Amino acid sequence: MFVRFLDEIKGTEVPELKSKNSTEDQNIHIPVLEVKNVHKRFGRLYVLKGVDLEVSRGEVVGITGENGSGKSTLLKIIVGLLSCDQGEVRLRGAFGYCPQDPLLFEDLTMEENIEYFSAAYGLDRKEGVSRGNELMKILKCEQFREKLTKHLSGGTRQKLNLIISLLHDPDILILDEPYQGFDYESYLSFWEIAEKLKEGGKSILVASPMMYERRYLTKIYKLENGRLKK
């Protein structure tokens, strides 16, 4: 079960908080993501004008901002889909990326997409399928496993998009509007997963123009005029 998978994460990865001076306590504050003074422009349009960001282990960090404010650009620079004009990005450990537009193979089924991306992560077939099944169950979409992706609804495609980013148990999840098109139940499931991953010492960076569930977030930033503001 996925819960067990999450419990495993919890059991193995989260150091218990002991004292302020303990090594484990220091480890927890080691940033898994560091973004320093990142600039990006497209032609004459300056999208990012010196963005600084740090995400430590066990943190859920939200980035909000208007449409076109540069949230997706920042996330693409972090994962390496775009280069930055200036600045530095440091990612420690494995990351999972959930793009805003689900980049899925339309003529493959949900199951086949999962198998394909599992192989990309280096998981063996059995392991990938088992994790995919657990995640499909949690997100309530296992009945569509044999359906071609092009025939799935927008919300289910987005669930598959999210499942793919979670398959390999990443240290940090980078999510670009991960719950658009979700029904309310799935939306709540998403935040439950986020909460469990957080408890397991995993980090999450989530960008969305709408950030209602602030109680789950450790930090929240607003991207405005190319800069992040708390």
Add this chain to the structure above:
Amino acid sequence: MNRTDKALKIFLSLKMQALEQKRKFTTLLTVFILPVAFWASLYYSAGEESTLIAVPTLNGDVQMLVPVKKSYPLDLGLMAVAWAMAVVAFFAESGSAEKDRRLVLCGYNPWQILLARSILLTGVAFITSIIPLTLFVPILSPKHPWILWLALFIVGLIALEIGLLIGALIPRHTEGILMIIALFGIGMSIQGEAAKFFPTYPARQLFRTGLFAEDPLALPFVEEGLLIFVILMMVATVFWYFMIRVHR
């Protein structure tokens, strides 16, 4: 990761890409049927007049008087195969560029995806060369059917690289397909000295020699055709790699 894992990744990519192509069966069938129907309508509506064409032989080019309808496959037949292969390769590349990038981001090596695609498309080129041969051999009675097959296979290989190159340079479907139509439209109509500069020229010469020559001249055209294929493959690979690279 050991060698077996790498091989498994390539195999899985090959399997998934083949599944995708299989599920586009109707589109692909249309792509293949259109030029065959075009050629058949021309063949059966042609009169009994003859035309003079230059046929490469071991003793140099020989001018031969051949029935017009037998000369149609020289350009149209070859271009039909080239068009079909280029379109298949174009769709395989342009439709999956962003998804390939995601696979690379997740851990696939770009070369693994490319190798799988090349194996798949070479297999399609092989099948594509066999299908028209089953029409050409009984209808045209070529002197050397195996040279005809070589011409069709080589033109398929060259065209698949052209399709991949266009897919990397112009990934939008409408513009890309229009570019392929324009390119092979030129290929069908180009004649004389100018034809020598068209990439499918060696295949065309092979086709002529295989169809009409008693003492065919094949080897130089096979070498030239394979050289063009390799050069186009290198250029297409560079552009594709540039398109899907990640900045890390």
